[in-house]
Amino acid sequence: MKKNKLQVVKAKDLLGRDRFSVDDDFYNLLIKDLNSVLKEYFEFRNLPIVDMVKNNGELNVTITLKAYNIKNFKALSKT
Amino acid sequence: MAKKIVITSGKGGVGKTTVTANLGRALSNLGERVLLLDVDFGLNNLDVVMGLDGNVLYDISDVIEGRCRIKQALVQDGAKRNLFLLSSNNCGINNNISGQNIKLILENLSPNFDYILIDCPAGIDIGFHRAVACADEALVVVTPSLSSIRDADKIITALNSYCLDSVGLIINRVRGDLIMSGDMIKVDDIKKMLNADIRGALPEEDVMFLTFGQSLPKSTDSFKAYKILAENVKNGKNKIFDNTYKYSGFFGSIRRGIKKSV
Numbered sequence: 001m002k003k004n005k006l007q008v009v010k011a012k013d014l015l016g017r018d019r020f021s022v023d024d025d026f027y028n029l030l031i032k033d034l035n036s037v038l039k040e041y042f043e044f045r046n047l048p049i050v051d052m053v054k055n056n057g058e059l060n061v062t063i064t065l066k067a068y069n070i071k072n073f074k075a076l077s078k079t
Numbered sequence: 080m081a082k083k084i085v086i087t088s089g090k091g092g093v094g095k096t097t098v099t100a101n102l103g104r105a106l107s108n109l110g111e112r113v114l115l116l117d118v119d120f121g122l123n124n125l126d127v128v129m130g131l132d133g134n135v136l137y138d139i140s141d142v143i144e145g146r147c148r149i150k151q152a153l154v155q156d157g158a159k160r161n162l163f164l165l166s167s168n169n170c171g172i173n174n175n176i177s178g179q180n181i182k183l184i185l186e187n188l189s190p191n192f193d194y195i196l197i198d199c200p201a202g203i204d205i206g207f208h209r210a211v212a213c214a215d216e217a218l219v220v221v222t223p224s225l226s227s228i229r230d231a232d233k234i235i236t237a238l239n240s241y242c243l244d245s246v247g248l249i250i251n252r253v254r255g256d257l258i259m260s261g262d263m264i265k266v267d268d269i270k271k272m273l274n275a276d277i278r279g280a281l282p283e284e285d286v287m288f289l290t291f292g293q294s295l296p297k298s299t300d301s302f303k304a305y306k307i308l309a310e311n312v313k314n315g316k317n318k319i320f321d322n323t324y325k326y327s328g329f330f331g332s333i334r335r336g337i338k339k340s341v
């Protein structure tokens with residue numbers, strides 16, 4: 001195989017692994033953002049948990065939150 | 080109102096500052112009014128690459144900290160009357176300057192220009208955020224090497240979390256001879272891997288080094304490639320300069336042989 005074809009194979013492999021393995025900053029930011037959105041809707045004690053599993057080239061993302069109550073908006077109209 | 084374009088990259092030293100300067104010159108050759116803004120605080124080089132370092136009296140931190148008015152800090156290019164530079168400070172990384180500070184300055188200058196090109200520092204930290212936060216579009220500079228492609232991929236992911244109108248790629252330091260001999264990744268393969276539009280493919284040429292601080296001679300491939308890049312930026316097109324044109328066919332293989340032996 002020519003050198004540039006080998007480089008493409010290597011690069012694709014590298015990007016595939018990078019795209020899946022998120023670094024801590026990404027994870028922390030995601031949790032922080034989810035937390036700020038979810039706390040408007042639910043009452044909970046622990047931060048949400050994000051789980052990512054690679055599946056046939058796609059990423060299944062599962063967000064788990066243990067809430068003990070739904071927040072009452074009151075301000076929202078019923079229509 | 081000016082279109083604000085940030086020139087960024089994951090990896091350092093891939094040619095952001097060189098691209099900012101020469102794309103600025105190429106856009107000004109098309110008659111556009113261009114401002115080049117250096118936000119690589121403490122490690123600024125755009126003034127040197129433009130050959131204007133001797134003319135800088137005030138920089139962007141002087142504007143932000145009220146030591147001068149915005150227009151006093153603009154330096155006009157020696158050759159092009161429609162090309163200006165707003166330099167950044169060279170004495171230490173200033174973390175007190177926020178993206179909002181820069182945004183306000185750019186809003187103020189925007190009616191006077193067609194394009195504002197922002198030279199971004201390498202990496203993804205506060206400097207990156209400051210530069211990207213005030214841009215409408217991003218151009219990611221990448222070289223045909225594994226490490227640069229890998230870092231560009233991370234930058235493109237990071238750029239997705241900003242509300243930008245478009246993210247385009249500039250492949251810099253392309254060697255047509257090495258592509259033809261099968262030793263360098265092809266421009267199109269990089270486009271496919273990074274899944275972004277290519278706005279420019281710029282050759283690696285000694286002229287970049289030899290004409291440091293000056294405009295590129297019109298006869299060079301770099302000049303032609305930058306002209307196409309500028310037209311793409313202006314018209315939203317993706318025409319690519321063919322870096323291999325010299326190296327195909329019988330004479331091309333001789334040229335390749337000569338280049339390899341140099």
Ligand SMILES: Nc1ncnc2c1ncn2[C@@H]1O[C@H](COP(=O)(O)OP(=O)(O)OP(=O)(O)O)[C@@H](O)[C@H]1O
Binds near residue numbers: 096097119252
């Ligand atoms: N197409 C090219 N052909 C030859 N040399 C080039 C080319 N592009 C850039 N260079 C050279 O590469 C070096 C680094 O370029 P430059 O300073 O523009 O990179 P940068 O990405 O701005 O770096 P930094 O991350 O440190 O800000 C310079 O010496 C420049 O002349």
Ligand SMILES: [Mg+2]
Binds near residue numbers: 095096097119124198
């Ligand atoms: Mg630079």
